[in-house]
Amino acid sequence: KNQVEQSPQSLIILEGKNCTLQCNYTVSPFSNLRWYKQDTGRGPVSLTIMTFSENTKSNGRYTATLDADTKQSSLHITASQLSDSASYICVVSIRNQFYFGTGTSLTVIP
Amino acid sequence: KAGVTQTPRYLIKTRGQQVTLSCSPISGHRSVSWYQQTPGQGLQFLFEYFSETQRNKGNFPGRFSGRQFSNSRSEMNVSTLELGDSALYLCASSSIAGTYEQYFGPGTRLTVT
Numbered sequence: 001k002n003q004v005e006q007s008p009q010s011l012i013i014l015e016g017k018n019c020t021l022q023c024n025y026t027v028s029p030f031s032n033l034r035w036y037k038q039d040t041g042r043g044p045v046s047l048t049i050m051t052f053s054e055n056t057k058s059n060g061r062y063t064a065t066l067d068a069d070t071k072q073s074s075l076h077i078t079a080s081q082l083s084d085s086a087s088y089i090c091v092v093s094i095r096n097q098f099y100f101g102t103g104t105s106l107t108v109i110p
Numbered sequence: 111k112a113g114v115t116q117t118p119r120y121l122i123k124t125r126g127q128q129v130t131l132s133c134s135p136i137s138g139h140r141s142v143s144w145y146q147q148t149p150g151q152g153l154q155f156l157f158e159y160f161s162e163t164q165r166n167k168g169n170f171p172g173r174f175s176g177r178q179f180s181n182s183r184s185e186m187n188v189s190t191l192e193l194g195d196s197a198l199y200l201c202a203s204s205s206i207a208g209t210y211e212q213y214f215g216p217g218t219r220l221t222v223t
Contacts, residue, residue, distance in 0.1 A: 041216070041217075042217070043114070043200050043202070043217050044153075044200070044214045046211065046212070046213075049211065089152070089153065091153075097155075097166075098155050100152050100153040101152065102151070102152035103152055
């Protein structure tokens, strides 16, 4: 069964600190892996997209890494800001099939 | 360029009723996908339309249906609503089928009482 699991389920960090969110998947082989940010009451917004041959992709303070051997991806957030408070969703796709993680809820406090 | 728009944003219905949700994709995008999002299940794929044809379908009962018009606008219909259908329904558009890069709308919050 293809699955995407994210950890932790929720996370609270102080403003200015770094954090790392994890995504483990069993979907194989996959076309690409994406990280989305979803603010409360809004639709998800794409942060990074990586193909299976890429091992890192950055978007400002967000850096995603991919280890295809261990089937793990992580999203690292540097110097967190209050506006980073959101849900972060990992999505793995094979051609037209999408497999979603249930997300990590991040809260950044002052 | 305007983003993906969904109407209505909020909706309250009672069990047994039916509902139609609307999605207007980004101009020029021909692929529209629909998702259901609930706190327990996360995002679940409903179906994808491209050029008025359903290309892909998730594991949802036949009460969930959709269609796409020639202008790429899409509608999703849920008949005989159940309490478990309460969710955020998201629409995403893409310029090509296979949805390499999807842009999501703000969603329609459906509450079934």
